[in-house]
Amino acid sequence: xxxxxxxxxxxxxxxxxxxxxxxxxxxxxxxxxxxxxxxxxxxxxxxxxxxxxxxxxxxxxxxxxxxxxxxxxxxxxxxxxxxxxxxxxxxxxxxxxxxxxxxxxxxxxxxxxxxxx
Amino acid sequence: xxxxxxxxxxxxxxxxxxxxxxxxxxxxxxxxxxxxxxxxxxxxxxxxxxxxxxxxxxxxxxxxxxxxxxxxxxxxxxxxxxxxxxxxxxxxxxxxxxxxxxxxxxxxxxxxxxxxxxxxxxxxxxxxxxx
Numbered sequence: 001x002x003x004x005x006x007x008x009x010x011x012x013x014x015x016x017x018x019x020x021x022x023x024x025x026x027x028x029x030x031x032x033x034x035x036x037x038x039x040x041x042x043x044x045x046x047x048x049x050x051x052x053x054x055x056x057x058x059x060x061x062x063x064x065x066x067x068x069x070x071x072x073x074x075x076x077x078x079x080x081x082x083x084x085x086x087x088x089x090x091x092x093x094x095x096x097x098x099x100x101x102x103x104x105x106x107x108x109x110x111x112x113x114x115x116x117x
Numbered sequence: 118x119x120x121x122x123x124x125x126x127x128x129x130x131x132x133x134x135x136x137x138x139x140x141x142x143x144x145x146x147x148x149x150x151x152x153x154x155x156x157x158x159x160x161x162x163x164x165x166x167x168x169x170x171x172x173x174x175x176x177x178x179x180x181x182x183x184x185x186x187x188x189x190x191x192x193x194x195x196x197x198x199x200x201x202x203x204x205x206x207x208x209x210x211x212x213x214x215x216x217x218x219x220x221x222x223x224x225x226x227x228x229x230x231x232x233x234x235x236x237x238x239x240x241x242x243x244x245x246x247x248x
Binding site for chain 1: 126127129130133134137147148150151152154155158159162207217218220221222224225
């Protein structure tokens with residue numbers, strides 16, 4: 001199983017998913033993020049999915065869960081860089097990613113967090 | 118036709134990658150590739166999680182009108198599905214998921230055929246045509 005790295009940028013945790021996600025990697029990311037939120041006291045999480053070719057119902061549910069977990073640690077999650085084909089497919093699949101904020105790219109995602117903190 | 122085993126999370130990723138290649142080679146648009154790969158991901162996970170593992174058979178096909186497409190046949194020898202209509206209902210799940218896998222996969226493809234009986238395993242055949 002490949003692990004998704006988590007970077008700290010100021011008071012934000014930055015996650016760029018560059019691997020073909022399998023379920024165990026997503027569950028691991030969820031656990032790693034929760035630990036990092038406590039360890040770093042970050043108040044925001046940016047998840048960059050520019051390189052992610054598909055988001056199925058499991059991955060989508062995990063992204064929503066990460067948003068909920070972050071909120072428990074007083075941190076906001078912004079999902080950035082979703083590909084158009086992924087957005088169309090997710091919607092048709094029936095997933096709305098309710099509760100997760102989105103931005104077009106990493107820069108706008110970071111701006112959104114800094115503006116709202 | 119290419120046969121791929123589904124026995125682990127890595128296998129699910131390999132099935133996705135293979136379906137992507139065959140879909141691209143057969144003229145599916147990026148959006149249609151993404152839809153069939155996403156459906157394949159749902160069905161491969163189902164075969165692994167609920168069917169205890171299985172097999173995916175991926176092949177290029179041509180419609181009666183001469184349109185190319187990709188066909189994927191998922192089979193498992195798991196416990197089968199007692200109530201297929203219920204299993205295809207949005208939001209219904211026998212496990213811990215959202216209950217969107219099977220019903221969502223059906224919406225993402227052009228043809229969808231599910232065969233199952235309790236104790237007799239499950240087979241799901243999906244087809245996506247190029248436009």
